[in-house]
Structures are given as structure tokens and as C-alpha cells.
Amino acid sequence: MALNAHERAALVELAASLEDADPKALATLADLSSRLEGEMAARPGSDAVRAIVLRAIPELEHADTLRWREAARGALDDYATDVGSGDPTMLLARHPAWAGLARYELARLDGDAGATAVDRAERIARLGFASVGDGRGTQRGTVLWALSERADEIGWRSRARVFLQAASEGPFDDPSDAARIALLRGLSDAEDQASGAAEWLETAARSPDADARTRVHARWVLSALARDAGDPDTARSWLDEALEDCASEPDAVRERLQEARRALEDS
16 A cells, blocks of 8 residues: 555655654654555655655665665666656656656665766656657756756755766756856855865856856855955956846846945945
């Protein structure tokens, strides 16, 4: 017997808690353990639940975890058949990003190296995106970006970082996506106070393929980094470049840039 819709939704709500192995989330999974094998094997079932349970397995002390893994493996092995069935509702039930996250977690449980696990996740997700038939969302970098975004949406920041790093190698559906990925890498590194932040942000700010929004955002953050590092001249220079390039930005953005520039003059 599988889970009901309410129980599946409750597990998805708990996904973020697994980033830090929250005992309450693990206890909820333990309470549902008698039905998890059936849930993991269900077709189409929920790849979101499969990803969540697989992510939690290393923290769970339960005799049936190997059976849950094998049940999930069977459902994931049948993913290509399901999404290739021509049923337009199948991708709602088996969204490519969730399938990719589930496959990543299974690969890690199997002991696959990080790069191999990423490759397995990318391949299964690409099958789903390709089944749409419009030719978009099937380049490796674009697929990995979609996986990173889904991981970030559910609070799995460590997973989001892994996929974003792999996505930066491309290729992409749209050349401008490379600059967007560079911006995101820079923002992530800046948040972590990592040394590579400025380099990624400068790549986004200088990319000939970047759209204006990406360039402006990168320059704004570079200005803040320079300001915080005690280099007001560089901070002003980046803000000036951002202001020169922000004609298409909303009024609120232009006003905040102007305020930041005035604050540097007053400092």
C-alpha cells in the first residue's frame, strides 16, 4: 500500500528539514515506514517522495531501507517508458527535476562518486524534458540548472550547489544562460564568503552574451563587495557601470542603485 495524497504533500513540506537531518522529519518517515516500499515502487507514484526518502535513508535506522532503494530503482528505471507514453499528464506526476533528484540520491546511496551521480541525474531528467518535444531544456547545462533550481526551492542548498557547479560547464539552450549561471555561482560564493565570488561575478558582468539584468545585478554585487573590502573607488566604478546599463530595469531598481551611489559619495 502506498501513501495517500495528504501524506505525500506532508513529506514534501518536510523536504527542507532533511538538509540538516531534522529528527522530526526523520520521525515522520519512520511512522510511515510500513508503506514506504509500496510508495517507492508505485507507478507513476511521486518522484518527489522518492527523492526525499532516498535522501533520508543514511539517517534512518530501519531494516527495510534496502528494499525501499530497490523499489525506487525499479520505478526510476521505468521513467523513460512512462514519460515516453505520450500522456501529457505524465510529466506532472513525474516531473523531470524531481526524477533527477531522486536518481542522484539513489546513485549516492549506491556509492557512486559525485560526478557520476550528477551524470545519472542529468540523463534521467533530460529524458523528461526531451519528451516535451519542443527541443528546449535538453542541453546538459540547462538540465543541471533546472535540477539546481528545484533543489534550491526545497531547501537542499548543498545539492543545489553541486548541480549549479556542474551546470556552469554548459552547454546551454541559450548562450545568455552561461552568464546567468556565473551570476548565481558568484552570489552563492559571496554568501559563503568564498574567494571565487568576484571572479564569477566579473564573468557575468563582462559577458557579451549576458542580458542587461544579469550584468546590472553582477555589477551591483561587485560594488558591494568592493565597498565591504574598503575600496570605495572600485565600488563607485561598478555602480556607475550598472547605472549606465539599467535603462530597461524597473524604476525601483534604478532608484536603489542611485541611492547606493549617493551613499558612496557621502561615505
